[in-house]
Amino acid sequence: MKLEENLRRRRENKEILLMTHLVLGYPDFDTNREVIAQMVENGVDSIELQIPFSEPVADGPVILKASQESLDHGTKVSDCINFAKEMVEKWDIPFLFMTYYNIVFKYGEEAFFKKCAEIGITGVIVPDIPPEMGGSFYQFAEQYGISPVLIFAPTSSDERMEITGKCSRGFVYCVPRKGVTGAKSEFGDGLTQYLVRCRKHTSLLLGVGFGIESRANVEALIGKADIAIIGSKTIKLVDEKGAASVGPFIRQLLGEK
Amino acid sequence: MNPPTEDGHYGRWGGSYVPEVLHDTFKRLKEDFAAAKADPDFWREYVELMSTYSCRPTPLTFAENLTRHFGGAKIYIKREDLNHTGAHKANNVIGQGLLVKRMGKTRVIAETGAGQHGVATATMAAKFGFECTVYMGEVDVLRQRPNVFWMEKLGAKVVPVTDGSRILKDAINEAFRDWVTNMDNTHYVLGTACGPAPFPEMVSWFQSIIGIEARKQILHYHHTLPARVYACVGGGSNAMGIFQGFLDDDNVELVGVEAGGHGLSTGKHASRLCSDDASPGMAQGYKTMFLQNSDGQMLETHSVSAGLDYVGVSPILANLNDQKRVRFESATDVEVIEALNLTMKKEGIIPALESSHAFVQAFKEAPGLPKDSAIIINQSGRGDKDIFTIAHALKDPSWKEFIINEAREYQQGESK
Ligand SMILES: Cc1ncc(COP(=O)(O)O)c(C=O)c1O
Numbered sequence: 160m161k162l163e164e165n166l167r168r169r170r171e172n173k174e175i176l177l178m179t180h181l182v183l184g185y186p187d188f189d190t191n192r193e194v195i196a197q198m199v200e201n202g203v204d205s206i207e208l209q210i211p212f213s214e215p216v217a218d219g220p221v222i223l224k225a226s227q228e229s230l231d232h233g234t235k236v237s238d239c240i241n242f243a244k245e246m247v248e249k250w251d252i253p254f255l256f257m258t259y260y261n262i263v264f265k266y267g268e269e270a271f272f273k274k275c276a277e278i279g280i281t282g283v284i285v286p287d288i289p290p291e292m293g294g295s296f297y298q299f300a301e302q303y304g305i306s307p308v309l310i311f312a313p314t315s316s317d318e319r320m321e322i323t324g325k326c327s328r329g330f331v332y333c334v335p336r337k338g339v340t341g342a343k344s345e346f347g348d349g350l351t352q353y354l355v356r357c358r359k360h361t362s363l364l365l366g367v368g369f370g371i372e373s374r375a376n377v378e379a380l381i382g383k384a385d386i387a388i389i390g391s392k393t394i395k396l397v398d399e400k401g402a403a404s405v406g407p408f409i410r411q412l413l414g415e416k
Numbered sequence: 417m418n419p420p421t422e423d424g425h426y427g428r429w430g431g432s433y434v435p436e437v438l439h440d441t442f443k444r445l446k447e448d449f450a451a452a453k454a455d456p457d458f459w460r461e462y463v464e465l466m467s468t469y470s471c472r473p474t475p476l477t478f479a480e481n482l483t484r485h486f487g488g489a490k491i492y493i494k495r496e497d498l499n500h501t502g503a504h505k506a507n508n509v510i511g512q513g514l515l516v517k518r519m520g521k522t523r524v525i526a527e528t529g530a531g532q533h534g535v536a537t538a539t540m541a542a543k544f545g546f547e548c549t550v551y552m553g554e555v556d557v558l559r560q561r562p563n564v565f566w567m568e569k570l571g572a573k574v575v576p577v578t579d580g581s582r583i584l585k586d587a588i589n590e591a592f593r594d595w596v597t598n599m600d601n602t603h604y605v606l607g608t609a610c611g612p613a614p615f616p617e618m619v620s621w622f623q624s625i626i627g628i629e630a631r632k633q634i635l636h637y638h639h640t641l642p643a644r645v646y647a648c649v650g651g652g653s654n655a656m657g658i659f660q661g662f663l664d665d666d667n668v669e670l671v672g673v674e675a676g677g678h679g680l681s682t683g684k685h686a687s688r689l690c691s692d693d694a695s696p697g698m699a700q701g702y703k704t705m706f707l708q709n710s711d712g713q714m715l716e717t718h719s720v721s722a723g724l725d726y727v728g729v730s731p732i733l734a735n736l737n738d739q740k741r742v743r744f745e746s747a748t749d750v751e752v753i754e755a756l757n758l759t760m761k762k763e764g765i766i767p768a769l770e771s772s773h774a775f776v777q778a779f780k781e782a783p784g785l786p787k788d789s790a791i792i793i794n795q796s797g798r799g800d801k802d803i804f805t806i807a808h809a810l811k812d813p814s815w816k817e818f819i820i821n822e823a824r825e826y827q828q829g830e831s832k
Contacts, residue, residue: 212712212713213580213713213714214580214585214589214699214700214714215589216435216589216592216593216700216701217435217596219593223579224579227579227580230713235711236711236712259699260433260698261697261698261699261706261708261712262711262712264696264697264698264712265695265697265708265710265711265712266711266712286435286436287433287434287435287698287701288433289432289433289434289436289439291423292423292431292432292433309436310435310436310437311436312435312436312437312439313437314436314437314438314439314440314441314599315436315437315439315440316440319436319439319440323436334436334437337437337596337597337598337599338437338593338596338597339593339596339597
């Protein structure tokens with residue numbers, strides 16, 4: 160799989176990778192362009208592009224509001240696809256789509272994965288299509304060489320991690336706590352033990368998202384996980400200080416002065 | 417009724433599309449519900465409680481004046497409005513409350529549209545000693561103010577939801593967001609026959625008490641089965657409740673009535689199964705016909721009744737629609753007010769705006785049916801809760817004056 164290979168290659172000479180996220184069309188595509196440039200030029204390894212959905216149940220207030228505003232000023236799925244194509248052509252890092260199942264379902268599962276392959280998207284994160292519901296979804300992903308990234312949660316049993324771990328491609332997204340995106344997470348012993356458990360159930364790279372905001376958070380993951388995933392924090396940052404503030408924030412996360 | 421498949425599907429609808437963090441919670445809920453359903457003592461305890469704490473069995477009223485007025489089939493009304501808290505919602509809520517006790521959880525959360533399900537949940541929580549939070553769209557908070565008052569007095573925390581279109585679907589999203597954080601001690605008391613499995617089956621099972629009683633009652637009074645049974649359809653719980661009494665009787669036609677709002681051609685409605693604006697989709701954890709655009713974004717819906725103002729519909733009803741076992745119709749806001757008015761004048765009964773949708777379709781069809789046949793209308797709830805909306809729709813001058821005077825008194829009281 161292209162996503163896994165690419166991330167593993169990057170991981171060879173870095174102690175931890177950095178993945179970032181943004182909501183497409185929020186505040187607008189021009190800002191998205193600028194933010195992505197800031198991210199890539201300052202050393203981000205991979206980016207999740209969230210196609211907004213009107214019912215984002217797994218998301219907290221920041222991404223919820225961003226999704227809603229993007230839709231309110233008319234963002235279409237086709238705009239997101241065109242934009243993704245442009246980014247993939249421009250930047251040499253793997254891009255993923257994050258979205259909800261209804262977007263894929265309405266587009267047509269096969270058509271969606273075919274399109275991803277065509278424009279060079281390497282993976283998808285769709286939190287509301289569990290393995291047991293997604294027979295054809297996972298089949299088409301495999302067929303078109305797109306990596307569906309599945310989720311481990313602290314509430315996942317060992318048995319469950321075996322199932323989701325086997326179904327996941329690219330890496331496994333380890334959610335460090337209960338709840339929705341955006342709120343803070345604890346980066347203490349509980350997390351360490353949890354990541355040891357995650358490690359036991361998959362040989363894929365481990366990504367940790369939800370609530371990562373600082374260099375200290377990233378450092379806490381070194382040696383325990385492979386990818387630190389930053390979500391709501393950059394959206395808040397762009398809201399408050401504009402796209403230009405993203406570069407310095409990324410350098411700080413990477414421990415550079 | 418046929419049970420769903422192992423993974424919760426009814427035909428091509430339903431399923432259980434839950435985020436990973438809730439996987440285990442749903443697994444246990446499915447097990448606990450299956451155990452309760454298989455235990456005759458559980459159902460016995462439920463029926464017992466519904467007869468002492470609520471008013472079960474609720475009567476089947478012969479609407480003599482309406483029957484004479486329309487000159488066709490004999491019209492019977494199943495009186496779910498006489499339940500404690502004034503709607504069929506109590507059936508589901510008390511049932512889930514008993515299940516929560518079995519599961520050992522201490523907190524319940526709920527979404528509400530009309531506020532009926534919220535009031536019922538707050539009532540149940542008070543009785544069973546659970547902590548209770550109710551999510552309600554901001555638009556609904558405004559149009560169902562009396563129910564907000566009662567929920568708060570009953571000890572529940574009411575959280576107005578300001579995201580999305582600020583109605584029922586948004587309240588459901590917010591309840592899920594609470595649940596993914598607090599699943600250890602909290603049960604989500606979903607208010608209708610929608611959502612991920614096992615909710616459609618569970619809610620329909622508790623509501624089946626309506627149909628079980630109605631079948632017995634109509635045979636008692638009318639000696640044969642009814643020609644048709646009418647129910648309004650929001651998420652579909654009261655309809656599933658009464659329909660289950662007659663699903664196996666091929667000669668009984670089942671009619672579900674959706675919210676036609678300003679009319680199907682205006683786009684301002686909430687008709688999922690009888691308009692062309694809905695298409696198959698997956699949201700809020702289940703597959704059904706959703707009112708959505710071609711990208712899969714949910715549309716704004718409209719209905720005079722908050723309880724029918726919803727983008728999705730029970731996967732069980734979507735399947736019964738595929739099978740042509742249930743016929744779906746719609747009633748407009750204007751027709752609803754007319755039917756409500758007529759029912760009050762002729763029978764001294766005040767149906768909820770939601771329920772009045774069923775009355776509209778029954779009134780359209782009754783004159784064309786033989787005099788010796790019978791029809792049943794499920795009156796899912798009582799209309800007192802809608803006093804502000806109904807008074808406004810009827811442009812009642814003395815009510816308006818009353819509100820203006822009350823407001824003036826409050827203002828003067830505050831400035832003193
Ligand atoms: C009185 C009444 N009837 C009907 C409904 C619609 O729900 P359902 O379709 O689940 O019966 C509601 C919902 O709030 C209600 O309060």
